[in-house]
Amino acid sequence: MSEISFSDPRELLEQSDLIAGRDEIGQALDRMAVEINAHYGDSDIILLAVMTGAILPATWIATRLNMPLRMDFVHATRYSGQTQGGELDFRVPPRLNLQDQHVLVVDDIYDVGLTLELIERYCLARGARSVNSAVLVRKQHGRETAGELPRFIGMDVDDRYVFGCGMDVHEHWRHLTELRALEEGE
Numbered sequence: 001m002s003e004i005s006f007s008d009p010r011e012l013l014e015q016s017d018l019i020a021g022r023d024e025i026g027q028a029l030d031r032m033a034v035e036i037n038a039h040y041g042d043s044d045i046i047l048l049a050v051m052t053g054a055i056l057p058a059t060w061i062a063t064r065l066n067m068p069l070r071m072d073f074v075h076a077t078r079y080s081g082q083t084q085g086g087e088l089d090f091r092v093p094p095r096l097n098l099q100d101q102h103v104l105v106v107d108d109i110y111d112v113g114l115t116l117e118l119i120e121r122y123c124l125a126r127g128a129r130s131v132n133s134a135v136l137v138r139k140q141h142g143r144e145t146a147g148e149l150p151r152f153i154g155m156d157v158d159d160r161y162v163f164g165c166g167m168d169v170h171e172h173w174r175h176l177t178e179l180r181a182l183e184e185g186e
């Protein structure tokens with residue numbers, strides 16, 4: 001995928017297609033929440049949002065959960081506003097003590113999976129009792145790293161650069177409540 005040049009962020013929208021509308025996103029979140037509520041029952045959990053992309057999905061999921069939960073975040077990035085990933089830059093660790101806690105890591109997207117693999121490993125090294133991941137979107141391409149798939153997945157998308165629902169394209173359009181994909185070749 002080549003990097004895009006643009007002079008106005010609106011051009012990025014014009015060069016994209018709708019993948020899932022607001023209703024479809026809502027239904028995916030509802031399905032995930034049913035699974036997460038069933039999995040944890042009444043156990044206390046820590047919901048750990050992976051910033052920045054989880055900023056919307058973590059909020060949307062949290063408001064659908066029934067158990068006692070505490071919210072925290074890590075800030076980790078390996079795309080830094082680009083469409084090609086690099087090394088994970090772990091900028092801010094969790095504030096809460098993860099020792100003996102059930103940790104649900106929430107992110108916007110599972111692409112090759114390196115980000116979640118490293119964050120899950122980090123939580124286990126901090127003594128978490130259990131660690132699971134939930135993502136709104138999983139990209140299907142067969143290039144996943146050796147890490148396990150997230151336990152909770154909202155929807156699968158084709159191998160295109162997607163944005164909206166927390167995901168950025170060159171840091172723009174995270175706030176869209178729909179999911180869009182850059183046109184092929186962008």
Ligand SMILES: O=P(O)(O)OC[C@H]1O[C@H](OP(=O)(O)OP(=O)(O)O)[C@H](O)[C@@H]1O
Pocket residue numbers: 050051052053054076077078079080081085107108109110111112113114115116167168
């Ligand atoms: O499965 P992977 O290939 O590791 O990619 C997934 C990660 O990439 C994105 O984060 P990004 O690094 O773009 O930072 P951001 O959350 O600030 O957008 C996304 O939010 C995931 O955390």
